[in-house]
Amino acid sequence: MHRFQHVAASAEDVVAQNLMQRRLGQLTGTCFQRCVGMDAINALFSVTHECDQESGTGYHARFLEFVKLVQTENLVVGGAMTDPKGDRGKGPSGQKDPDLFLRVVERRPDGVVVRGAKAHQTGCINSHWLLVMPTMRLKPNEKDWAIVGAVPADAPGLAYVYGRQSCDTRSMEEGQGDVGNVRYGGQEALVIFEDVFIPNERIYLNGETAWAAPLVERFTAYHRRSYVCKSGVGDVLIGAAALLAEYQGTDKASHIRDKLVEMTHLNETVHGLGIAASHQSFERPAGNFEPDGLLANVCKQHVTRLPFEIARLAQDIAGGLLGTLPSAADLAGLVTGPLLDKYLRVKEGVRVKDRARALRLVENLTLGRNAVGYLTESMHGAGSPQAQRIQIERQADLPAKKALAKHLAGIDE
Ligand code: SF4
Ligand code: FE
Numbered sequence: 001m002h003r004f005q006h007v008a009a010s011a012e013d014v015v016a017q018n019l020m021q022r023r024l025g026q027l028t029g030t031c032f033q034r035c036v037g038m039d040a041i042n043a044l045f046s047v048t049h050e051c052d053q054e055s056g057t058g059y060h061a062r063f064l065e066f067v068k069l070v071q072t073e074n075l076v077v078g079g080a081m082t083d084p085k086g087d088r089g090k091g092p093s094g095q096k097d098p099d100l101f102l103r104v105v106e107r108r109p110d111g112v113v114v115r116g117a118k119a120h121q122t123g124c125i126n127s128h129w130l131l132v133m134p135t136m137r138l139k140p141n142e143k144d145w146a147i148v149g150a151v152p153a154d155a156p157g158l159a160y161v162y163g164r165q166s167c168d169t170r171s172m173e174e175g176q177g178d179v180g181n182v183r184y185g186g187q188e189a190l191v192i193f194e195d196v197f198i199p200n201e202r203i204y205l206n207g208e209t210a211w212a213a214p215l216v217e218r219f220t221a222y223h224r225r226s227y228v229c230k231s232g233v234g235d236v237l238i239g240a241a242a243l244l245a246e247y248q249g250t251d252k253a254s255h256i257r258d259k260l261v262e263m264t265h266l267n268e269t270v271h272g273l274g275i276a277a278s279h280q281s282f283e284r285p286a287g288n289f290e291p292d293g294l295l296a297n298v299c300k301q302h303v304t305r306l307p308f309e310i311a312r313l314a315q316d317i318a319g320g321l322l323g324t325l326p327s328a329a330d331l332a333g334l335v336t337g338p339l340l341d342k343y344l345r346v347k348e349g350v351r352v353k354d355r356a357r358a359l360r361l362v363e364n365l366t367l368g369r370n371a372v373g374y375l376t377e378s379m380h381g382a383g384s385p386q387a388q389r390i391q392i393e394r395q396a397d398l399p400a401k402k403a404l405a406k407h408l409a410g411i412d413e
Contacts, residue, residue, distance in 0.1 A: 025232020
């Protein structure tokens with residue numbers, strides 16, 4: 001089966017997910033959209049098992065049937081967690097409009113009907129199935145929001161509103177000169193559930209509010225170290241910056257070399273933390289392996305910062321032409337072409353159009369379509385920075401650290 005559909009059975013499996021993610025980041029230079037489903041499958045594997053053990057529900061066996069279907073038919077699953085959330089000062093039951101968190105609006109003998117929306121859904125347009133999950137800790141009275149289930153991506157009642165991205169219409173222009181990444185781009189959509197039916201056999205939590213928080217915590221332990229993907233995209237950006245330095249004749253300058261060192265150091269920090277979280281995976285009673293939550297959150301916290309610094313250094317190396325480069329049409333223009341060829345020339349033997357392509361790639365990753373993936377998604381994907389800090393505080397284990405300090409300080413209270 002495909003690793004994106006696989007339930008990790010060892011720490012090596014979890015590490016292999018990360019290695020795959022870095023490689024795919026290198027090959028696509030964007031968000032390749034499959035990890036959310038993989039991380040949701042892995043988190044639900046243990047949550048359904050433990051919920052059954054605790055309450056005698058029958059979710060795990062049902063969920064395994066879904067996983068088998070996905071594996072045997074090689075299907076793409078979109079993990080749909082993020083609700084629009086409305087007034088952030090209030091939870092699901094405090095909202096004036098209860099649909100701002102996806103919820104059950106009707107219970108039937110054969111299933112439930114859900115209404116609501118899931119925001120920023122990476123890869124949903126090209127998924128076969130959507131796995132809906134609650135987005136946050138729920139109170140005991142918020143049973144209608146404690147729903148986990150799988151729906152086909154074309155189920156009646158589903159609507160997708162595609163997000164706009166910076167410079168997106170460039171990919172509809174003739175030629176590829178201004179696109180930046182001529183092969184790939186990511187996409188997200190707002191998915192609206194206008195009364196979508198989920199049959200009983202596709203429901204994997206239904207009213208067990210106490211399991212919402214562990215589900216979110218486990219999902220994010222997987223997903224926050226999945227952001228090793230950004231080190232693969234970082235490799236592309238570092239490569240583009242190094243290429244520009246070479247084209248422009250600045251590659252021997254010590255400060256440029258040092259900036260490339262700094263970019264590499266930051267990029268490997270992201271990779272190192274993610275892969276460390278994966279190496280430190282532990283086994284859940286269900287038999288699957290889950291990454292270390294603290295390291296995963298520290299990884300993602302770095303992802304909310306380091307790509308921005310890498311992008312800043314790439315723009316520094318690229319120079320001002322990054323923002324003022326004429327269009328591919330002008331570069332090829334009858335009158336403008338020869339003039340631009342003369343005035344945008346750099347090192348002997350380097351074609352202006354190749355310099356322009358490398359600049360467009362840096363633009364694409366730091367200002368254009370793939371800046372959504374490399375920067376904004378790094379900031380907010382898998383939870384915004386503060387969400388990681390909350391988890392880091394929870395797992396910081398200050399009492400144990402205080403005990404260490406007391407021991408060495410000779411404090412005997
Ligand atoms: Fe995967 Fe990264 Fe895209 Fe998330 S942002 S789906 S981890 S490639
Ligand atoms: Fe994500």
